Amino acid sequence: MKSFIEYIVSIFKGVWTLLVGMKVTAKYFFTPWNNVTQQYPENRDTLVMFDRFRGEVIMPHTENNEHLCTGCGICELNCPNGSIEIISKSIITPEGKKKRIIDQHIYHLGMCTLCNLCVKACPTGAIVMGQKFEHAVWDRALLTKVLNQPGSKIAEGVKE
Amino acid sequence: MSEIREVIIKTDKLATDKYQVNMGPQHPSTHGVLRLLVTLEGEKVLNVQPHSGYIHSGIEKMCEAISYPQIIHLTDRMDYLSAHMNNEAVALCVENALQVEVPDRVKYIRTIMDELARLASHQLWWCVFGMDLGALTTFFYGLRDREHILDIFEETCGARMTVSYSTPGGLMFDIHPNFQKRVKDFIKYFRTKLPEYDKLLSGNVILRERTEGIGHLSYKDAIDFGVTGPSGRASGFSCDVRKHNPYSAYPFVKFNEILDHRCDTLARYEVRILEMYESLNIIEQLIDNIPEGDYAVKMKGVLKLPEGEFYQRVETARGEFGVFIVSDGKKNPYRVKFRSPGFSNLFALNNMTKGHKIADLVAIMSTLDLIIPDIDR
Incomplete structure (x- = not known):
């Protein structure tokens, strides 16, 4: 009986860890201004490389x-x-x-x-x-x- | 078909047979062109035979034909995620041979760069590890944070990965005026992001189920195979060169060597996560105290090492990296040998995977953090 309760508890704990992880991804889903992706070929005119960059x-x-x-x-x-x-x-x-x-x-x-x-x-x-x-x-x-x-x-x- | 059916009827269970599968050289989760000849029984791994050499580039031989400052740019291309440490190893070896003492400023900057490179490497390892276990989100989050470090490198060193920053006698350039501000901003930023890594992946039930007790590498085996770096320290093998044989500015800083005695995949995972915190601590201790001075010692135009053998070891993100130079007094080395951590770590794989499932092989290999050009050289 005891092991059965542990089993049930472990299932809920497992689901909880998934929800904690989902909270992080949901945070970024609803805050798109945190995105860091550069629209590369479109931003060519404004793209400035660092002055030491070796091209x-x-x-x-x-x-x-x-x-x-x-x-x-x-x-x-x-x-x-x-x-x-x-x-x-x-x-x-x-x-x-x-x-x-x-x-x-x-x-x-x-x-x-x-x-x-x-x-x-x-x-x-x-x-x-x-x-x-x-x-x-x-x-x-x-x-x-x-x-x-x-x-x-x-x-x-x-x-x- | 009918034969199999007969066997099933006779033995009352599914017929299994030993068979061999090639994992690689182009398998995505081998992190490069590494071929593993895996002997399987059903899903169970019986034997793993690594075959390296698919991108062997002959770097050690090439070093014999070029001068000492030119060796630096080849070491970038071995373990490209620890390029700073590799450069530093050659630079330190040549400096020790010539008995040149570099200014404290150089030591501080080199150490900060080392730790930034270690952070970048562990970030990439973290995101790839998640991806190997099926969590694609981690891949984007890890690369997002790594971009900040690569920007710092690009601004100061002029390149993002193949930096060639440490040279015999000092550094290629002085640090950029923005360097300190950028690094401090990054530390502040990353201190908020690192707990997210734990929330997203470390506590995740799927990750824990797949890593706990998997890929056991005992303390004795770790020493026998020469497994160093975070993989060795997760087996309780105290092998941190920064601690035992300090170089550059490591004698001036306080930090802990992360040790774990659980010896499994989860231990290797957690050692790397904790090392990221330690790297942040080391950078914080150094970044405000960079002494004034020259960024390089004036060296001769043609460097000639005295006759003899020289060895220098450093701690890269993957373990102990050693440079062994045999000089006959000319401007080129007579022989160069690189002791790369990836090579030793790879050959412990067979020992670790025996009896596990093939899906665990991917997870175990991922925690070894293999870089294939580092293995093949």
């Missing part, structure tokens, strides 16, 4: 199409998986000296793990992390980018 490596250019990259190749050395290739060329300056400058700063976004080592190592701060995160493209080749814009040149006063 891709970019090379900022000024209005005069100047950048800070000297083509030293330190970013290439620091990259753990070969996402960066530096192709440099030698030119002859107006003073008649030979000088190596950057020809193409090739960046393979498809291989990049966004570890920030290249940006940290860059002595002139020529490359930074961009906040763009929508990188889907139709062709894998489009993920290989040339960071320095065509016709761009190094800004004056950058130490070699």
Whole structure:
């Protein structure tokens, strides 16, 4: 008889624990302003990423199409998986000296793990992390980018 | 068909036979690409043979070809829910080898980040555990709270999961000006949400029926298999590296090591819930006292470790994580070995599931909190 009463009590206790749990879910059901879901593709215009967010490596250019990259190749050395290739060329300056400058700063976004080592190592701060995160493209080749814009040149006063 | 019928008529009960079932590699409740070869008799589990290696990525071998600061970003990708602790393990190992003392500020920030990562990991474990037992609601509630921590990470470290924040010699960036305020807001918020976890799931009669007395892992077996972390502590095995071998700012804080001697699935569940409270306590002790100073020591451009062997262990959300570096004095390590908690925990599974039903196998595996890239590396 005693075990039978315990059995009945356990059923009611069990139902009670379910009701306690249901109270939590009911609370959120009737307070929809507690919802935290972002309507992502619709809120694109207002969506602001954090300023340190690492989306891709970019090379900022000024209005005069100047950048800070000297083509030293330190970013290439620091990259753990070969996402960066530096192709440099030698030119002859107006003073008649030979000088190596950057020809193409090739960046393979498809291989990049966004570890920030290249940006940290860059002595002139020529490359930074961009906040763009929508990188889907139709062709894998489009993920290989040339960071320095065509016709761009190094800004004056950058130490070699 | 007729044979089975004959057997039923002869023996007067349902014919059962041993058979083997592959659980995984693509089963949703294996938390990744893990293949379990399960020998069943009816619904009863006789033997579980884990087959790992389906996403083996050769991280240890890759480490031999790259320099020490570059190893950090690979450790993010092993146990991606404890990325901070993994980064810290490598950073501490290299710092110890080079005998570099980092500023107190770095230690404090690393410890706060560790505990935030532990909270985020346990939140995800909690919601997935509920889902494995059939409670989908927990999945949304857990992820909702985890989002706050990931936002903190994103603001300070620049990434949500693969943070690469600790580097040899300090940190990648200083903390964001909003960091302390955000963490304090989060603690205040989460202190109101954590009791809801208990109301929703911990007291639930279905959860208790399905976990109490299931998956017994004795104290002796826990030590024999090297089961560490919350899973080991639920068997009464005092194995908290933070307590026994303190690193970073853990010597400066007071906290309890959560131990439970019931050894079953429910014990492992409750140890993790109580650890979340402890993590909140640790962060509260540190967050207002972050000392001023540099966020990194100036290190050489090329790090070369002295010849020898170096080992460093830390406590991740899953257990003891160890880094063993053999150096021959060059800029790359000669050999790197990672002692990952998931690997040891997984192989205690056979011992724990014997004689239980196949539905219990899912529950037991879920309380081990396996991360498959951590097992395969």
